[in-house]
Amino acid sequence: MGILAKDDSADGGYTGKLNDRCVTIAEVLKQEGFTTAIRGKWHLTPSNHTPDDAWPTARGFDTFWGTMTGCGSFYQPGTLTRGTENIDHEAERKDFFYTDVIADESVAFLKNHKSESAEKPYFLYVPFTAPHWPLHAREKTIKEYDGVYDVGWDELRKSRLKRQQDLGLLPSYLELSPRDEGVPSWEDAANHQWQARRMQVYAAMVTEMDQAIGRVLDQIKANGDWEDTVVLFLADNGASADPMPFGELSDFRERSDIVRKKTKDGRDVRIGNDPLLMPGGEETYQSYGRGWANLSNTPFKLFKLWAHEGGVASPFVAHWPKGKLRTGEIFEQPFQLTDVMPTLLELLGAKYPSERAGVKLPPLVGQSMFGAWKGADVSNPTLWWEHCGNAALRSGKWKLVRQYDFPWELYDIDTDRSEITDLSAKHPEVVKELTAKWEEIAKTNGVIPFRQIMNIYENKNMVMNAYLAIQ
Numbered sequence: 001m002g003i004l005a006k007d008d009s010a011d012g013g014y015t016g017k018l019n020d021r022c023v024t025i026a027e028v029l030k031q032e033g034f035t036t037a038i039r040g041k042w043h044l045t046p047s048n049h050t051p052d053d054a055w056p057t058a059r060g061f062d063t064f065w066g067t068m069t070g071c072g073s074f075y076q077p078g079t080l081t082r083g084t085e086n087i088d089h090e091a092e093r094k095d096f097f098y099t100d101v102i103a104d105e106s107v108a109f110l111k112n113h114k115s116e117s118a119e120k121p122y123f124l125y126v127p128f129t130a131p132h133w134p135l136h137a138r139e140k141t142i143k144e145y146d147g148v149y150d151v152g153w154d155e156l157r158k159s160r161l162k163r164q165q166d167l168g169l170l171p172s173y174l175e176l177s178p179r180d181e182g183v184p185s186w187e188d189a190a191n192h193q194w195q196a197r198r199m200q201v202y203a204a205m206v207t208e209m210d211q212a213i214g215r216v217l218d219q220i221k222a223n224g225d226w227e228d229t230v231v232l233f234l235a236d237n238g239a240s241a242d243p244m245p246f247g248e249l250s251d252f253r254e255r256s257d258i259v260r261k262k263t264k265d266g267r268d269v270r271i272g273n274d275p276l277l278m279p280g281g282e283e284t285y286q287s288y289g290r291g292w293a294n295l296s297n298t299p300f301k302l303f304k305l306w307a308h309e310g311g312v313a314s315p316f317v318a319h320w321p322k323g324k325l326r327t328g329e330i331f332e333q334p335f336q337l338t339d340v341m342p343t344l345l346e347l348l349g350a351k352y353p354s355e356r357a358g359v360k361l362p363p364l365v366g367q368s369m370f371g372a373w374k375g376a377d378v379s380n381p382t383l384w385w386e387h388c389g390n391a392a393l394r395s396g397k398w399k400l401v402r403q404y405d406f407p408w409e410l411y412d413i414d415t416d417r418s419e420i421t422d423l424s425a426k427h428p429e430v431v432k433e434l435t436a437k438w439e440e441i442a443k444t445n446g447v448i449p450f451r452q453i454m455n456i457y458e459n460k461n462m463v464m465n466a467y468l469a470i471q
Contacts, residue, residue: 005069007046011456013448017045017054023356025341026060029123032350035113037063039105040127043070048257051084061125065105067098069257070129071246074098074136075282076264077129078257092264097138099130099205103212110219118223126216130209133242133287134259135279137204142197142280144207149199152186153295154179160298168330170299170417177301177310177418182241183291191275198273198288199295201280228322230347232340235314239296241303244273244287259285299418307385307392307401308419312336318373323347325373334394336383338366346370384441389450393438400434404450408435 006016018024026036038061045054048068056064068079076091077098090096106126113122149156157176164170179185189195213233220229245252252271253261260269263282270277271285279286293303300309316335318325345352346368355361372378383394389404399413410424410431411417424431 131205141204239293241290
């Protein structure tokens with residue numbers, strides 16, 4: 001896809017949308033007799049107002065309710081859609097809040113499915129936008145975190161790592177990576193009250209999403225389907241250090257698909273991380289910044305967009321009582337998003353198609369996680385990443401990783417997941433071998449050099465300020 005979600009293919013860049021040489025989980029399961037539904041964010045096509053061949057209902061989903069774009073206001077998001085019909089007007093009601101309504105629509109789907117077609121299996125995909133910016137949450141939830149973040153990110157990074165280790169989430173020998181070089185010490189940071197409020201709102205967003213997920217799970221139980229429903233929870237990347245505005249302010253103000261100029265009661269919406277304005281309300285549009293993102297990624301370094309652990313390490317939870325999985329355990333074996341499809345196909349006994357709409361499909365990538373969940377020994381796969389020129393490859397104990405326009409680094413990921421000690425100079429032969437492997441996979445997957453993408457934007461006088469600002 002490339003840069004979400006903009007079609008640069010005419011200039012030698014990416015299409016910015018799902019292509020016809022891949023198949024979605026919904027398309028596969030629909031062929032297996034499943035009812036398929038999505039409630040939440042899509043963000044997989046540059047055509048956000050006119051249906052195209054990459055809209056949800058064209059890619060295997062029987063029904064869709066949600067937004068076509070990402071990062072919209074939680075109080076009044078743009079591109080709100082049911083099926084292929086724009087329903088932005090539904091967000092005009094006073095009590096509309098996106099996280100809640102995603103849960104409302106998901107619960108409604110589950111109730112309707114139970115009453116109308118209980119004999120059919122279903123696949124429900126619920127992509128929440130929280131806790132992605134903008135920082136929006138209800139004041140009642142925000143107040144639950146009064147005082148929690150007043151000590152600042154430095155002390156909280158230390159205490160968070162200790163808690164992670166006490167819970168068994170991370171090994172006791174793992175060290176805390178140094179504070180990000182773009183983050184001042186908490187002592188030297190300005191506007192402590194505003195800074196703490198930013199993290200309070202972020203925590204409130206997570207809490208409100210957690211409550212919404214709980215409502216969906218409660219409905220599964222009420223339907224009597226708890227024992228035989230596979231529930232997967234995952235996040236797509238590490239914490240984001242994005243600035244705000246994300247790009248030129250004048251351009252951002254015109255993005256009516258994600259942010260309104262006025263609140264529902266007529267107040268101006270103020271875009272940007274302004275310390276004079278406390279985030280959380282509809283009149284604000286802020287992000288929580290590099291310092292708190294550094295805390296969120298404890299103990300790792302860097303952020304979403306990068307291929308270091310702070311950008312690619314994310315949670316994955318699986319629950320299926322009837323499947324007799326190893327419950328209550330933490331698996332340290334690495335997997336990634338491409339392993340979800342093979343896993344579902346195995347546990348459901350479904351088949352991966354050889355073609356889609358007459359177009360031959362490439363072989364299925366990834367490997368099933370199901371064996372590991374059941375206690376079997378599963379070989380460690382080679383994991384691979386590329387995002388805006390940032391890249392990595394993990395093979396065995398080694399992780400090769402680089403920032404865009406910087407040399408490759410090498411880490412023993414078994415003992416140094418915090419990526420503190422670069423071993424590239426000590427093991428140049430490993431760097432050479434893994435670099436060749438990365439380049440081979442990049443070629444197979446059609447990666448376009450990021451400098452070429454940058455040139456496209458520069459030639460259009462659209463320098464990618466937002467990406468460069470955080471690199």
